Amino acid sequence: MDEAEPSTRIEHAGLTVWFTGLSSAGKTTLSDAVSGNLKKLGCRVEQLDGDIIRRHLSLGLGYDRKDREENLRRIGFVAEMLSRHRVIVLVSTISPYRAIRAEMRGKCKSFIEVYVDAPLEVCEERDRKGIYKRARKGELSHVTGIDDPYEPPLSPEVTCRTDRETVEESAALVLEVILEKLRSK
Amino acid sequence: MDEAEPSTRIEHAGLTVWFTGLSSAGKTTLSDAVSGNLKKLGCRVEQLDGDIIRRHLSLGLGYDRKDREENLRRIGFVAEMLSRHRVIVLVSTISPYRAIRAEMRGKCKSFIEVYVDAPLEVCEERDRKGIYKRARKGELSHVTGIDDPYEPPLSPEVTCRTDRETVEESAALVLEVILEKLRSK
Numbered sequence: 001m002d003e004a005e006p007s008t009r010i011e012h013a014g015l016t017v018w019f020t021g022l023s024s025a026g027k028t029t030l031s032d033a034v035s036g037n038l039k040k041l042g043c044r045v046e047q048l049d050g051d052i053i054r055r056h057l058s059l060g061l062g063y064d065r066k067d068r069e070e071n072l073r074r075i076g077f078v079a080e081m082l083s084r085h086r087v088i089v090l091v092s093t094i095s096p097y098r099a100i101r102a103e104m105r106g107k108c109k110s111f112i113e114v115y116v117d118a119p120l121e122v123c124e125e126r127d128r129k130g131i132y133k134r135a136r137k138g139e140l141s142h143v144t145g146i147d148d149p150y151e152p153p154l155s156p157e158v159t160c161r162t163d164r165e166t167v168e169e170s171a172a173l174v175l176e177v178i179l180e181k182l183r184s185k
Numbered sequence: 186m187d188e189a190e191p192s193t194r195i196e197h198a199g200l201t202v203w204f205t206g207l208s209s210a211g212k213t214t215l216s217d218a219v220s221g222n223l224k225k226l227g228c229r230v231e232q233l234d235g236d237i238i239r240r241h242l243s244l245g246l247g248y249d250r251k252d253r254e255e256n257l258r259r260i261g262f263v264a265e266m267l268s269r270h271r272v273i274v275l276v277s278t279i280s281p282y283r284a285i286r287a288e289m290r291g292k293c294k295s296f297i298e299v300y301v302d303a304p305l306e307v308c309e310e311r312d313r314k315g316i317y318k319r320a321r322k323g324e325l326s327h328v329t330g331i332d333d334p335y336e337p338p339l340s341p342e343v344t345c346r347t348d349r350e351t352v353e354e355s356a357a358l359v360l361e362v363i364l365e366k367l368r369s370k
Contacts, residue, residue: 046266056258056262057262074242081231085231085271
């Protein structure tokens with residue numbers, strides 16, 4: 001989680017930025033970069049990382065559809081609350097289901113969906129947590145992209161092709177859309 | 186949960202105010218009154234009510250010690266996060282264990298413990314949720330004060346005797362301590 005004390009502070013509305021994509025697509029890396037940029041601007045930012053949230057709010061939940069949905073609703077509950085208090089909330093979690101992402105969009109007053117897109121082969125090559133390897137060996141099930149579905153966003157506000165863009169390029173795209181959204185209030 | 190848009194807004198630090206006490210001791214009633222007073226002052230306030238949080242963050246958890254502790258840690262996690270973003274967080278939940286309340290105090294940078302104190306007989310008479318009646322009939326177990334322990338705070342910042350004070354009197358006591366704490370920053 002983030003420190004919430006930037007050196008300067010500007011007035012801005014709250015906002016939920018939802019990074020969705022396969023494991024190892026680069027969601028957390030991108031969220032980190034965007035968070036750094038926003039803090040430099042003096043914004044109040046909080047990162048809700050799927051893995052960290054699971055430890056703090058969803059111990060005992062698994063990875064079948066029902067449990068994933070429950071986990072995502074918990075993240076959405078916290079994100080909505082923070083964003084109501086004028087925090088820019090950066091959520092990074094696979095969130096494979098279109099319906100639940102739409103539900104989160106409906107709940108959060110101001111919402112940006114970022115599709116962190118990289119081909120499965122690239123993600124599998126990166127395999128930061130070793131889950132693809134384990135899935136291929138049959139040691140792990142419910143792995144998104146392997147034996148569990150991923151439903152790509154149909155009309156995300158931003159798509160970042162992390163296999164073709166640098167982190168800085170992707171972060172700049174996201175930042176632009178965030179600032180645009182904040183200006184439009 | 187609260188609306189986060191008071192008509193005026195003042196600058197203040199974040200703070201977690203933790204209301205602990207038996208079921209029907211008056212925690213939520215008191216939290217509502219304090220929340221109203223703080224909003225009139227233009228503060229950013231969020232109420233985390235134990236029952237509501239259970240629905241949103243802790244479906245599937247029960248009432249044995251382990252599950253209660255996990256539930257309280259989740260509330261603490263959210264409270265800490267909100268208070269880092271300068272929200273005054275009012276937590277109302279039985280939170281029967283001294284150790285876990287101490288843990289929450291340790292986690293939150295700024296913390297006030299409010300002991301919402303009313304004798305068990307009074308709480309049982311009120312029995313807003315009907316749980317004491319069900320416990321006495323043997324239909325419900327793990328009811329704090331009946332077959333589950335409640336460990337009263339040893340040195341809470343505020344004690345409210347809700348059987349002797351009006352809600353307004355109790356709320357005024359809590360408000361005074363909150364404002365004192367905010368001034369001391």
